[in-house]
Amino acid sequence: MKYLGEKFIILALFGMMLLSFMFLSAVESKNTNLDNSNVWTLYFADPKSDSLDFMIENHSKNSDFRYKILVDKKVVIESDLPVPLGETKNVPIPKETLDLSNRKITIIVTAGDNKKEIYKNF
Amino acid sequence: MFYVAIALVLFVPGYFLLLSTRRKNNFSILEIFTISFGLSIIIVDFLMIILGKSGIGINRLSILSGIIIFCGICCAVFYYFKKEKNEEIVRDELSKKSVVLVLILLFLTIFIKTIYFQDTISPTSTDLGHHMYWSKQIVATGNLPVYEKADIGSDYTIESPKPIADFIIGEHLIFATIALISGKDFISSFPSLVLFLVQIMSILAIFILSREIFKNTKHRDMIAIMSLFLIGPLYALASPQAKFVSGGVIGNAIGNLFIPLAMLFYIKAFSEKKAYLLSLAIFATLGLVYTHHLSTFVFIFATIFALLFFIILNFRTIKFEAKEWLKMFLSPSIISIIILSAAFIFIICVPTYLNSSAIDTAVGTPSKDSRAGITLTQLKTTAGEARFAFAFLGFTLLFFVRKIGKYNQAFLLGWLGILVLMSLKPDLLFIDIPSTRIASYVVFPVAIVAAYAFVRLFALLKAGENKNYLKPLFALLLFFTFMIFIAVDGLRDNSQTLTSNSSIKKSIQTYAASKYLSNHLSESDIVLKDHNYLSGDSWIKLFFMRGYSYPLSRGYFKRYEDETKPREQCTNQMISLPSSPEAQKCFAGTKTNFIMLNPKIDSSQFQRLKNFWQIYASDEVGIFYKKS
Numbered sequence: 001m002k003y004l005g006e007k008f009i010i011l012a013l014f015g016m017m018l019l020s021f022m023f024l025s026a027v028e029s030k031n032t033n034l035d036n037s038n039v040w041t042l043y044f045a046d047p048k049s050d051s052l053d054f055m056i057e058n059h060s061k062n063s064d065f066r067y068k069i070l071v072d073k074k075v076v077i078e079s080d081l082p083v084p085l086g087e088t089k090n091v092p093i094p095k096e097t098l099d100l101s102n103r104k105i106t107i108i109v110t111a112g113d114n115k116k117e118i119y120k121n122f
Numbered sequence: 123m124f125y126v127a128i129a130l131v132l133f134v135p136g137y138f139l140l141l142s143t144r145r146k147n148n149f150s151i152l153e154i155f156t157i158s159f160g161l162s163i164i165i166v167d168f169l170m171i172i173l174g175k176s177g178i179g180i181n182r183l184s185i186l187s188g189i190i191i192f193c194g195i196c197c198a199v200f201y202y203f204k205k206e207k208n209e210e211i212v213r214d215e216l217s218k219k220s221v222v223l224v225l226i227l228l229f230l231t232i233f234i235k236t237i238y239f240q241d242t243i244s245p246t247s248t249d250l251g252h253h254m255y256w257s258k259q260i261v262a263t264g265n266l267p268v269y270e271k272a273d274i275g276s277d278y279t280i281e282s283p284k285p286i287a288d289f290i291i292g293e294h295l296i297f298a299t300i301a302l303i304s305g306k307d308f309i310s311s312f313p314s315l316v317l318f319l320v321q322i323m324s325i326l327a328i329f330i331l332s333r334e335i336f337k338n339t340k341h342r343d344m345i346a347i348m349s350l351f352l353i354g355p356l357y358a359l360a361s362p363q364a365k366f367v368s369g370g371v372i373g374n375a376i377g378n379l380f381i382p383l384a385m386l387f388y389i390k391a392f393s394e395k396k397a398y399l400l401s402l403a404i405f406a407t408l409g410l411v412y413t414h415h416l417s418t419f420v421f422i423f424a425t426i427f428a429l430l431f432f433i434i435l436n437f438r439t440i441k442f443e444a445k446e447w448l449k450m451f452l453s454p455s456i457i458s459i460i461i462l463s464a465a466f467i468f469i470i471c472v473p474t475y476l477n478s479s480a481i482d483t484a485v486g487t488p489s490k491d492s493r494a495g496i497t498l499t500q501l502k503t504t505a506g507e508a509r510f511a512f513a514f515l516g517f518t519l520l521f522f523v524r525k526i527g528k529y530n531q532a533f534l535l536g537w538l539g540i541l542v543l544m545s546l547k548p549d550l551l552f553i554d555i556p557s558t559r560i561a562s563y564v565v566f567p568v569a570i571v572a573a574y575a576f577v578r579l580f581a582l583l584k585a586g587e588n589k590n591y592l593k594p595l596f597a598l599l600l601f602f603t604f605m606i607f608i609a610v611d612g613l614r615d616n617s618q619t620l621t622s623n624s625s626i627k628k629s630i631q632t633y634a635a636s637k638y639l640s641n642h643l644s645e646s647d648i649v650l651k652d653h654n655y656l657s658g659d660s661w662i663k664l665f666f667m668r669g670y671s672y673p674l675s676r677g678y679f680k681r682y683e684d685e686t687k688p689r690e691q692c693t694n695q696m697i698s699l700p701s702s703p704e705a706q707k708c709f710a711g712t713k714t715n716f717i718m719l720n721p722k723i724d725s726s727q728f729q730r731l732k733n734f735w736q737i738y739a740s741d742e743v744g745i746f747y748k749k750s
Contacts, residue, residue: 005151005215005216005218005221006150006151006152006215006216006221007151008221008225009152009216009221009224009225009228010151010152010155012225012228012229013228013322013326016228016229016232017232017319017322018125020232020235020236020318021125021315021318023236024236024239024240024243024311024314024315024318025311025315027240027243027244028243028244028310028311031244031624031626031627031630032244032310032626032630034630034631034634037627037630037631039631039740039741039742040740041631041634041635041738041739041740042738042739042740043638043737043738043739043745044735044737044738046642047639047642047735047737047738047745047747048642048747057634104732114741116739116740117736117739118735118736118737118738118739119735119736120735120737121732121733121734121735121749
């Protein structure tokens with residue numbers, strides 16, 4: 001085989017860097033995939049309007065969610081909601097059925113031990 | 123496509139420029155490879171500046187066309203002159219054993235750094251986030267960025283943007299070019315991967331520079347390999363090595379590539395008295411000027427010191443040498459490149475830091491303790507104790523060695539000497555720059571000089587010209603003792619830096635919240651986020667792309683207590699005490715209506731207020747909306 005000398009260093013360096021880049025890119029893809037982070041998020045579908053529709057974005061292994069709607073501190077709606085891993089569920093709230101005047105509407109969602117809440121004051 | 127973009131942007135233009143000089147046969151293959159990389163960055167920077175300034179615009183087509191036209195011109199020059207003159211191939215390549223050693227060291231270097239980057243390759247670092255905003259702005263607008271930011275004024279309103287000197291265009295163009303060609307998202311590992319490649323190439327640059335500096339000595343390759351050992355696998359992670367990559371210290375990282383390349387060209391140019399090498403040296407210096415102010419500053423000082431050392435060590439022949447330099451500087455190619463460089467710097471694209479206020483902050487009596495110099499112990503730690511010990515010996519030896527070449531000697535002494543002086547006693551040189559930042563540059567000359575001392579010492583001990591000073595067995599034992607001392611120190615340094623503290627799991631929640639917010643923002647909405655407790659917060663602005671100061675940011679608390687400079691308090695007040703009269707004035711003046719913060723730390727003060735809604739909740743990010 002022909003001795004490549006310094007060319008071999010360059011070829012080997014290309015190979016080593018390519019392997020390293022591919023490995024690190026794979027690590028990064030895994031790390032930045034929310035589905036691997038075991039988290040879930042709760043937010044209003046429209047943050048600025050009076051709409052109370054909210055969304056649960058699940059990136060955790062737990063898919064059994066339970067939500068409660070509170071007007072001030074009184075629970076008015078309570079329900080279970082399955083949200084599989086990687087999915088987002090929109091929960092429409094018909095605000096006509098609620099008396100909103102001067103009230104704080106709180107949405108509390110629980111999944112296992114984890115609890116989150118969002119609210120709007122009217 | 124990413125790998126094609128890397129090859130096209132970071133290797134091809136430089137290779138063609140070298141080809142056009144018709145002197146590429148005077149370089150070894152490894153030199154051509156390393157030099158092509160450095161020159162490519164500079165060429166692409168200038169192509170982008172020309173595209174931006176000419177009004178053609180910066181986009182995938184224009185930059186690809188620019189690179190192709192440039193390579194075509196270089197080819198034409200090469201073939202036109204090739205007919206007239208055929209250069210003899212004079213290559214000075216590595217031996218088989220040396221190639222094997224270099225490969226082992228490169229493998230170890232890449233392996234150790236890759237292990238470290240496992241936890242840090244994802245986009246989280248603050249500095250990298252700031253830099254990538256400007257790169258993304260180039261891609262988004264097709265124009266060169268205007269470096270400015272808007273502050274909150276004393277009347278509580280957001281002022282008009284004002285120019286800032288913190289950023290330099292060369293730090294951003296290369297990332298914009300790769301993103302344009304490859305289509306890669308900035309919020310990914312690609313910026314860190316590019317910086318990783320830059321760092322590996324800067325290590326190779328140190329290797330080829332060591333070979334050049336010691337080319338007149340018998341142990342040239344051994345010294346270069348030892349330099350590679352001291353700068354590659356050992357001390358591979360602490361600043362300015364892998365930590366600069368993960369920390370997004372772009373200017374320094376690229377500067378650490380350009381400095382040894384420019385030194386290589388200058389040493390070759392003056393030693394061989396060749397004008398084309400001097401023009402490459404000036405071109406590399408120009409690249410440095412457009413990439414990093416501190417590196418440029420350090421390089422200028424190193425050159426001045428090298429000149430001083432040269433005059434002191436060659437006092438008798440200085441008149442003759444000066445005549446030779448003058449002859450070189452008055453050659454048409456050098457005059458042309460100096461005129462072009464001056465036109466570029468003063469007319470076409472003035473570097474942002476070339477203004478009186480920026481210069482005033484860098485020059486003068488040190489204004490803070492952190493700028494008054496570091497201690498010798500701190501310098502030893504920065505340089506690596508074992509490396510520093512051998513470098514001290516090497517520095518002393520270099521004064522008395524004549525056969526390595528007068529220019530090589532002067533550049534090496536000047537480079538190391540000035541960095542030690544700038545780090546320990548900046549007041550003597552009227553430098554007002556954080557001393558730890560200057561000290562980080564010392565590791566490169568230290569590695570070369572320490573390698574020289576190590577190899578020279580054992581060459582002397584093992585066998586003098588005609589006599590053995592030590593028994594071979596004792597020399598071997600001594601060699602291994604010192605090798606173990608160096609290796610243990612270098613690897614201990616690595617292990618101290620290798621800690622798993624990735625914040626990416628938290629940062630991706632910040633990015634998800636930013637994406638949500640960017641989908642619901644209108645032109646009039648103003649966002650304030652917290653820098654203290656949110657991870658990856660400097661990347662939030664890449665989701666909005668509404669200016670460098672958008673979103674507003676609550677900085678580190680100590681910044682609000684700066685006695686030397688009055689700071690705006692609004693960003694702190696609006697999060698820390700949102701119901702206070704001061705905060706109310708700030709909300710009214712700045713029109714801030716969205717707050718992003720860490721819900722575990724800062725949500726309770728908003729939950730008590732009726733005019734705030736919590737609209738977003740995740741483990742790491744809460745968003746509050748202020749009702750108008």
